[in-house]
Amino acid sequence: MFNKILIANRGEIAVRIIRACREMGIKTVAVYSEADRDALHTQLADEAVCIGPAQAADSYLDMEKIISATIITKAEAIHPGFGFLSENSRFATLCEKCNIKFIGPDAALIESLGNKSEAKNTMQAAGVPVIPGTKKPVYDWQEGLKFADEAGYPVIVKAALGGGGKGMRVVSSHDEFEHEFLTAQRESESAFGDGTMYIEKYIVNPRHIEFQILADEHGNVIHLGERDCSIQRRHQKLIEESPSVAVDAGLRKRMGETAVRAAKTVGYKNAGTIEFLLDKDNNFYFMEMNTRIQVEHGVTEMVTGTDIVKEQIRIAAGLELSYRQEDIVIRGHAIECRINAEDAAHNFRPCPGTIGDIHIPGGNGIRIDTAVYPGCTIPPYYDSMIMKVVVCDRDRQSAINKMISTLGEVVIDGLTTNLDFMYELLHEADYRNGRIDTGYIERHNL
Incomplete structure (x- = not known):
């Protein structure tokens, strides 16, 4: 069992993980931004390390700072919680290269399953029923429009590497597609640092x-x-x-x-x-x-x-x-x-x-x-x-x-x-x- 785990997150999920670790006799390291200096997770953890300014891109999404904090505090594993870097295959790869255990699936699985189009193709091959959608990632709206016109409306545009409802738009007609696609793509780039999109037929009111x-x-x-x-x-x-x-x-x-x-x-x-x-x-x-x-x-x-x-x-x-x-x-x-x-x-x-x-x-x-x-x-x-x-x-x-x-x-x-x-x-x-x-x-x- 691990002796020390770093929690690469904030808020209630960081507190939840810290409590589980304490019950298991595992020491914890919290990371925090300058905006979270007095946050509860920093107070409950055995150690706390400031990793940057308030903006998530400069703190909770900064992989190198989090890896450095893990090495400095001699933590053996990182729990990413949800959001932030929890489904980032590059971060999981960095952990593997630095001999830090990423508490989650390995990088290759995150890569294949985190990409919605790849995941759907994998599940279809396994005999799991899937919704008709693009078989490859979509990068520009013209490419996506071709699929939408062929599949019929409504369709849903999704951030291929996203989650939490961000980077998603339902499109009801041909004329709406360009605006809704580009809006979803901007949200995806802002939230996940990636503008790769995925499109599938939209099932009404499931x-x-x-x-x-x-x-x-x-x-x-x-x-x-x-x-x-x-x-x-x-x-x-x-x-x-x-x-x-x-x-x-x-x-x-x-x-x-x-x-x-x-x-x-x-x-x-x-x-x-x-x-x-x-x-x-x-x-x-x-x-x-x-x-x-x-x-x-x-x-x-x-x-x-x-x-x-x-x-x-x-x-x-x-x-x-x-x-x-x-x-x-x-x-x-x-x-x-x-x-x-x-x-x-x-x-x-x-x-x-x-x-x-x-x-x-x-x-x-x-x-x-x-x-x-x-x-x-x-x-x-x-x-x-x-x-x-x-x-x-x-x-x-x-x-x-x-x-x-x-x-x-x-x-x-x-x-x-x-x-x-x-x-x-x-x-x-x-x-x-x-x-x-x-x-x-x-x-x-x-």
Whole structure:
């Protein structure tokens, strides 16, 4: 097992990883930008190293500084969390060259699976159903337009190396294509430093169902059931649940076995997520694979009793999985709400600032993942997420009621949040009855 791990991230995921390491008796190193000097993850880690100015490009995305901090502090491994460099194959390669263990799959897998067009081709060859799309990366809008015109509209333009809803645009007609493609490409270049795009046929109002995968270096691969991430705004997830009301035992078995087969086919190792789109006729299609821990991993942990971060570390250390497939039993229903510093009444514009008083509720079946405290600042340079509120109860309706009660107790003074928006959404009749899909927010004018 590792003696010391550097966490190449910030915010609540850095805190989450530090806590897992402490429970495993592993020392931790935090890295931080000048804007995060007083951040919670810097205070909880055994050591903290400043790696540059506030802008992510000069700090959390600076590979050489992070590698240098790892070498200087004599950490043996790097946990990248999610976002930033977590799916960057070049960073994973640098770790390998410097004899630093990257807690995730190897660089070659990140490269092949992180590129959406390559991943789709790989999955199709493995017998996994896929959505029709470009077979090669697309670099200019004229090239993409040819595919879109042939496939028929709507299509979706995606950052080939992206995630988190950034660099994505739905295009409804020939005339819109150039503008939407170039807009998505600029977002991709800004967020991921890469303008390679991918285009596929857009399935209208599907459910977004993803399966959590764990795979060790001894050939063991299991899934931890599904998460329903259909409640989204502009491809950014807002609420996640496990299990999905749309997935019965038979469909779960088929989708889970497909996800495991896909992971085995590519020789995947560590934690990953196979994401599917599920249409109204229960046909499912591979969408992409995330080669990292997911923001919403907590809902899976709540219903399965697992610890995905600890398993990531164990796998990276060469140990076998702690679980077999038959050990995984889904108990109850878990829901996660992402609470962000944003103004829902004004097109969800970011609202950075300093937190005044804050009250974080607790109780049976309640989990709050956060890195905030009274007097801390939500800077304008990074993601606006303040906390993830996760609840678990015996069934979906009980979990919804528990979430409403929990959100009703949350107090965050000093800045505008989406708390009221989430509270009202949970009262929507269609949401409560499970009539949800990826177009829910726009269709309900929320």
